[in-house]
Amino acid sequence: MSPGFWVPALTNMLKSLGLSPWVAIAFVVPPLCALFAPLLGGALADHKVAAQRLLMISSMLSALFTALAFAALDWGWNPWWFIFLLGIQSILAGPSWGLLTTISMTHLRAGEKQFPLVRVGATLGWVIAGLMTSFLWQADHSPKLGYAAAGARLIGGVLAGWLPHTPPLGVIRSWWSRVGLDALVLFKQRDHAVFFVVTTLYSIPLTAFYMYAPEMLEALGNRHATAVMTTAQITEMVAMFVVGGVMVRYRVKVVLLWALGLSILRFGLSGFSGYQGEVGWHIVGIALHGVCYTFYFITAQIFLDRRVDPGLRGQAQGLLSMVSNGIGPLFGASLCAWLRMVCVASDGSGWEIFWGLLAAIIVVCFVLFAFLYRGLGPRNFKHMETVK
Numbered sequence: 001m002s003p004g005f006w007v008p009a010l011t012n013m014l015k016s017l018g019l020s021p022w023v024a025i026a027f028v029v030p031p032l033c034a035l036f037a038p039l040l041g042g043a044l045a046d047h048k049v050a051a052q053r054l055l056m057i058s059s060m061l062s063a064l065f066t067a068l069a070f071a072a073l074d075w076g077w078n079p080w081w082f083i084f085l086l087g088i089q090s091i092l093a094g095p096s097w098g099l100l101t102t103i104s105m106t107h108l109r110a111g112e113k114q115f116p117l118v119r120v121g122a123t124l125g126w127v128i129a130g131l132m133t134s135f136l137w138q139a140d141h142s143p144k145l146g147y148a149a150a151g152a153r154l155i156g157g158v159l160a161g162w163l164p165h166t167p168p169l170g171v172i173r174s175w176w177s178r179v180g181l182d183a184l185v186l187f188k189q190r191d192h193a194v195f196f197v198v199t200t201l202y203s204i205p206l207t208a209f210y211m212y213a214p215e216m217l218e219a220l221g222n223r224h225a226t227a228v229m230t231t232a233q234i235t236e237m238v239a240m241f242v243v244g245g246v247m248v249r250y251r252v253k254v255v256l257l258w259a260l261g262l263s264i265l266r267f268g269l270s271g272f273s274g275y276q277g278e279v280g281w282h283i284v285g286i287a288l289h290g291v292c293y294t295f296y297f298i299t300a301q302i303f304l305d306r307r308v309d310p311g312l313r314g315q316a317q318g319l320l321s322m323v324s325n326g327i328g329p330l331f332g333a334s335l336c337a338w339l340r341m342v343c344v345a346s347d348g349s350g351w352e353i354f355w356g357l358l359a360a361i362i363v364v365c366f367v368l369f370a371f372l373y374r375g376l377g378p379r380n381f382k383h384m385e386t387v388k
């Protein structure tokens with residue numbers, strides 16, 4: 001719920017404050033600051049601190065810096081204060097998704113089927129936040145959204161204290177283990193290496209969804225962009241209820257290729273919308289985004305949990321978070337900002353080129369994964385061998 005208040009609104013919010021040149025910086029700095037935070041958080045959960053306790057501490061501290069960051073905007077401070085405080089918030093919040101996944105997969109008896117039903121809570125929170133922003137408060141351009149985001153994260157941090165106890169299971173072998181770099185051993189296995197490389201590349205164009213899909217909505221005449229963006233989360237919730245059954249019936253490779261293929265279509269729809277000048281196709285593309293996200297990243301999280309040693313689970317999820325929320329968005333924010341500048345004219349034309357080039361990156365991901373990933377064989381997802 002916390003990022004659902006401000007992430008979809010950030011671009012339009014900064015533009016309304018006369019800070020358009022700061023959009024790219026605001027999307028580059030958080031993944032840069034949080035680059036190694038998921039790995040470090042995973043290492044602490046594997047070796048030192050119970051995962052639910054670490055989640056509670058990081059959530060409360062990140063809530064504080066979320067409030068301070070948006071207060072800097074609200075009070076008219078130099079924008080660098082906002083960027084600085086947002087960076088600290090990103091470091092503190094970085095391990096959250098990996099820790100939540102570790103806690104869930106540790107205690108769920110049938111992770112393939114049950115984890116998506118737990119994970120749907122995050123999506124529901126994002127939807128509620130977007131609807132409240134646009135329709136309850138009509139605050140799509142207000143920095144005060146940051147206060148709501150901080151409040152939601154603070155409540156989540158308090159509730160984390162009641163999550164099941166999830167003690168460390170790993171063994172510290174060296175300083176390498178202490179900082180979470182044991183997870184890099186996964187790159188020695190071909191499928192894991194292909195998976196992480198493709199995930200990194202796939203996360204680059206996905207950054208445009210949060211940076212520029214809301215701006216394009218407003219450019220095409222929609223005035224409730226934050227609420228409309230929740231269409232993706234609504235379809236994501238629907239997909240959560242079916243992805244578990246899909247993973248049991250089909251190979252991981254097949255499910256991930258479906259996600260990549262649908263993503264190509266999704267970006268193509270936004271490009272077609274820009275070409276036609278009609279917002280409807282863009283909204284359809286936004287809706288399809290939720291299905292693509294679920295089928296790729298939920299499958300990925302469960303895939304990793306079943307393929308790694310229990311003592312390495314936290315770091316493996318941290319590595320996934322690092323490439324999908326750190327490295328990928330870091331390059332993605334820079335690339336998308338540059339493409340936005342060179343492709344989209346002041347009269348609003350050129351969006352079809354922007355989205356088309358991003359779709360081409362996903363085509364590359366599809367080809368790489370299709371030809372380089374081997375897998376364990378059909379319908380063998382439930383019986384994956386543990387990588388020692």
